[in-house]
Amino acid sequence: MLDQVKLQIYRYIQELRDERVxxxxxxxxxxxxxxxxxxxxxxxSKEAIGLAAMVELIHMASLLHxxxxxxxxxxxxxxxxxxxxxxxxxxxxxxxxxxxAFYELSSLPAPLPQIIxxxxxxxxxxxxxxxxxxxxxxxxxxxxxxxxYKKTASLIEASAMAAAQIAGKDTRRYGLYGKNLGxxxxxxxxxxxITQDEATLGKPTMSDLKEGKTTLPYIYLYEALDEKGRxxxxxxxxxxxxxxxxxxLQERLRDTKSLDRAxxxxxxLGQEALECLDKEDERLRSIMxxxxxxxx
Ligand code: FPP
Ligand code: MG
Numbered sequence: 001m002l003d004q005v006k007l008q009i010y011r012y013i014q015e016l017r018d019e020r021v022x023x024x025x026x027x028x029x030x031x032x033x034x035x036x037x038x039x040x041x042x043x044x045s046k047e048a049i050g051l052a053a054m055v056e057l058i059h060m061a062s063l064l065h066x067x068x069x070x071x072x073x074x075x076x077x078x079x080x081x082x083x084x085x086x087x088x089x090x091x092x093x094x095x096x097x098x099x100x101a102f103y104e105l106s107s108l109p110a111p112l113p114q115i116i117x118x119x120x121x122x123x124x125x126x127x128x129x130x131x132x133x134x135x136x137x138x139x140x141x142x143x144x145x146x147x148x149y150k151k152t153a154s155l156i157e158a159s160a161m162a163a164a165q166i167a168g169k170d171t172r173r174y175g176l177y178g179k180n181l182g183x184x185x186x187x188x189x190x191x192x193x194i195t196q197d198e199a200t201l202g203k204p205t206m207s208d209l210k211e212g213k214t215t216l217p218y219i220y221l222y223e224a225l226d227e228k229g230r231x232x233x234x235x236x237x238x239x240x241x242x243x244x245x246x247x248x249l250q251e252r253l254r255d256t257k258s259l260d261r262a263x264x265x266x267x268x269l270g271q272e273a274l275e276c277l278d279k280e281d282e283r284l285r286s287i288m289x290x291x292x293x294x295x296x
Contacts, residue, residue, distance in 0.1 A: 001044065005036045008053035012100055024085060024093050028060055029076045034185065034291070035059060035159040041283050042163035042174055050104065051166065055116065055159050057101035062123055062155075064094035069131060070211055077202030112162050119158030126150025134212030137237045139222045144214065145183070152189075153182025173276045177284065180273035185291055187266040190215035191259060192296065194250070200296045206246060212238045216262040217253055224256035266292055 013025050036052035043051075066072075067080040068087045074080060082090035098120075105113045129147045138144060160178025164171045192201065193208045194217055208215050214222075214237075222230060229252065236245055253259045270292045277284055 001040045001049065002033055002036055004049050005033065005040070005052045005056065006030065008049055009056055012053060012057065012104065016096065016100060021093065021096055024081060024089060025097075027078070027081060027084060028064075029078050031076055034287075035156060037287055038156065038178065038181075038284075039159050039163040041287065042160060042169065043167035045166060047108075047166050048163055051108065051112065051116075051162055052159075054101040054104050055155065055162075057097045058116070058120060059155065061094040061098035061101070062120075062127070064090045064097070066127065069127065072203065072207075074203040112165060115158050115162045115165065116155075119154040122150045122154035126152070126154065130213070133214065134238075137218075137222070137234050138214040139219055141216070141219055144216060144219060148183060148186040149179070152186040153179050156182030156185065177273045177276040180269045180276070181288055181291065184266040184269040184273065184288070187216055187262055187269070188292060188294065191217060191262050191266070192294075194253060194259065196296060202296070206241060206249070209236065209249075210238060210240060216265060217258045220258035220261045221249075221253055221256055224258055225252065 013022060016022075033052075033056065035055045039048050039052040039055065042048075063075060064081055067075055068082045068090050071082075072080050073083050080090070081093060102117070105116055126147055126149070129143075130151055133143060133147060157175050157179040160181075161171045161175035163169075164174035190208060190213075193215065194206055196205060198204050209218060218233070222233060225233060232248070233252075236249065239245075241249070270288050273288055274285055
């Protein structure tokens with residue numbers, strides 16, 4: 001069914017009748033399509049395929065803008081659109097995908113457009129918060145959790161809620177599942193940034209700290225270090241790391257169990273997500289466990 005979502009996305013793109021957009025669009029590789037998997041699992045229906053295609057377009061648009069903001073060179077292992085075609089084209093392609101998705105969304109019955117558009121506002125507020133938090137090292141867990149809820153979990157929560165609405169299921173329960181799954185997903189992503197190599201990640205390893213992102217493992221590390229260690233950690237914030245500095249960070253993150261603590265937090269959120277589900281939702285359980293145990 002994911003193939004049908006991809007087909008629907010291509011149909012939406014073709015409806016724009018613009019060769020330049022088609023040329024740019026084919027350079028964006030599809031990702032894991034987590035949001036579509038979730039939507040189709042909760043509501044296996046034709047209506048859900050359209051919804052999933054709209055959500056994927058919104059997600060792609062947000063990543064196009066995010067790569068401009070983060071000055072990223074790689075996305076999913078391929079040169080990002082901002083690098084190949086420049087920032088201006090990347091921003092405009094993002095706007096085109098985003099507004100096409102909203103045009104389609106506006107013909108769905110209430111409250112689906114409201115559920116999704118509310119999440120896009122949160123998504124944008126989350127990105128703004130991410131940009132502002134990147135100004136200095138952020139040791140505050142609550143601000144980090146608020147930021148990842150908005151930036152990542154909100155659209156996953158909204159996808160699950162909207163699918164539940166289509167399927168006549170409990171939107172509150174499925175929304176909570178999506179929210180916890182989204183939070184766990186982002187924390188696992190933050191851990192993988194530290195533990196995986198560039199070939200696996202499709203982007204340089206340990207790029208978060210260099211981009212000014214104080215992710216959960218670094219917040220736990222800050223808590224665990226003594227005065228001198230903290231000073232060294234702060235001195236590496238937003239810096240191009242040498243091999244020696246990289247190894248120092250990797251070792252400290254391991255021996256203070258900061259990575260383990262972050263993994264435990266992701267697992268705890270995963271557990272909370274599963275508690276929202278009925279026993280028969282086996283596939284949704286496996287989406288969660290695959291997501292926690294993934295290596296990329
Ligand atoms: C990736 O974060 C970024 C997001 C999940 C959201 C970005 C949202 C916006 C740019 C708001 C604009 C929205 C629209 C619809 C135009 P990351 O940088 O931590 O992850 P990465 O490592 O995958 O880049
Ligand atoms: Mg980014």
